[in-house]
Amino acid sequence: MYGESVFTTMRMINGHLCDWDYHFDRLKMSVEFVYGPFTDGSEWFLILKNRLLEKCASESGDQVIRLSIYRDQARGLILTGLASVNDLKISLSASPYGSDRSEGKMLKLRTCAAPVRPYWWPAFLKTGNYLETILSQKMNMKPGDDDVLFLSQRDTVLESSVANIFVVRHNVLYTAPTGPQVLDGIMRKKVIKEAEYFFDDVQESETTIEQLYKADAVFGTNSVRGPFLIDKIDDFQIMYSQDFVSNFEALRKRVLA
Numbered sequence: 001m002y003g004e005s006v007f008t009t010m011r012m013i014n015g016h017l018c019d020w021d022y023h024f025d026r027l028k029m030s031v032e033f034v035y036g037p038f039t040d041g042s043e044w045f046l047i048l049k050n051r052l053l054e055k056c057a058s059e060s061g062d063q064v065i066r067l068s069i070y071r072d073q074a075r076g077l078i079l080t081g082l083a084s085v086n087d088l089k090i091s092l093s094a095s096p097y098g099s100d101r102s103e104g105k106m107l108k109l110r111t112c113a114a115p116v117r118p119y120w121w122p123a124f125l126k127t128g129n130y131l132e133t134i135l136s137q138k139m140n141m142k143p144g145d146d147d148v149l150f151l152s153q154r155d156t157v158l159e160s161s162v163a164n165i166f167v168v169r170h171n172v173l174y175t176a177p178t179g180p181q182v183l184d185g186i187m188r189k190k191v192i193k194e195a196e197y198f199f200d201d202v203q204e205s206e207t208t209i210e211q212l213y214k215a216d217a218v219f220g221t222n223s224v225r226g227p228f229l230i231d232k233i234d235d236f237q238i239m240y241s242q243d244f245v246s247n248f249e250a251l252r253k254r255v256l257a
Contacts, residue, residue, distance in 0.1 A: 005070040005128035006030035010186075010223050011097055012063040017056060018256075019223065022186040023067075024049055029124045031069055035088060044085040055092050062097040064224055068128060097224075106231035107147060107220065111209065112140040114150035114158050114181050123178035133161045149233060152181065156206040163220030163228075164188040167207045170216070173199040174207050187221035190255040198251045212236075217244060227252045 008027045011018040028045050038044040052067060059065060068091040071083070115132040136148050149165065150158040158176050159165055164185040167174045173195050178184040195202040212218070218230040218238060229248065231238050240248075 004034075004073070005068045005091075006034055007066060007068040007126055007128055008223075009064065009066045012056075012059060012061070012065050012094075013097070014062065015060040017065065019186055019190075022189070023223070024052065026124050026126070026184070026186065027052075027067070027069070029122070030126060031085075031088070033122060033125060034127075035069075035071055035083065035085075037082065038085045039082050040085050048085050048088070051086075051090060055090050059092070059094055063094045064097045066093045067091070068093075070128070106229045108145050108232040109147055109149040109160060109230055109234075110141050110145045111149045111151050111234055112136055114152060116153075117180040119180060121180035123180070123182060123184040126183065130161075137161065150181065151209060152206075154206075155209045157209070157212055158182050160220055163222045163225070165230075166191065166219050166221065166227075167212060167215045168199070168217035168219075169211065169214065171200045173202040175202075175204055176206060177204045185221060186223050187226060187255065191221055191227060191251070194251060194254050197254070198247055217248070219248065221255075226256045 006027065008023045010020070010023050017023070028048065031048060032045075036044075040047055048069075055067065056065060070089050070091070071087065072089060115136065133148075136150075140148055147160045147162060149160050152158055156176070157165055157167065158181045164175060164183065164187070173191075175188065175192070176182045178188075192202055192204075207215075212233065213236045215238070217240060218233065219227050220230060221227045227248070229238075229240065229245075231240070
């Protein structure tokens with residue numbers, strides 16, 4: 001497979017795919033970018049959508065669902081050119097979804113330089129090749145760390161390997177602009193949408209490492225865990241008041257509803 005695939009990961013609660021429309025819209029853009037255009041005409045995405053929903057129909061209960069889409073490649077040959085969307089393969093993997101994945105434990109992050117992507121890499125694209133991320137974790141994380149926190153070449157905060165990052169200073173919410181190094185995350189969109197109810201302002205702007213260490217709060221977001229607090233970055237310990245934790249829990253429940 002050469003690491004080739006596009007994918008999305010989402011929660012299924014009581015057999016319902018959470019935020020399905022968001023996930024499919026982003027997946028559709030990724031499929032079109034990597035594998036399109038298709039011979040099926042303008043209706044190709046409806047064919048794909050029906051195939052994906054049929055694949056999910058056999059799953060039920062509370063699950064974490066990962067849908068990967070790829071194209072078979074002949075050995076020693078990378079296929080290019082027009083194809084039918086029906087030629088794409090769909091893989092579904094499911095694992096039990098428990099409250100321990102979204103509640104309780106705060107995470108500890110270790111800063112490191114981000115692998116550099118080309119300027120044309122779209123912010124919506126999620127691909128299946130995680131080798132660079134795995135090696136970054138292996139080379140930088142210390143005992144007790146949960147994940148890496150990627151920094152730009154200018155030492156500004158980008159994202160972790162599995163989450164968008166939000167920084168709170170003086171009740172203003174900051175998050176890095178999307179781009180080649182920052183995924184346009186689905187939970188990120190929802191937090192920005194709801195931020196006006198919990199913060200004085202929200203800004204998509206860069207945060208330096210010095211500003212990060214002076215933050216009042218730092219949290220991450222992804223579609224499986226939802227928003228989750230971060231209590232340590234490198235050797236910097238973040239302490240939270242009960243008022244903030246209560247406010248954060250209200251935000252978390254609102255975006256997960």
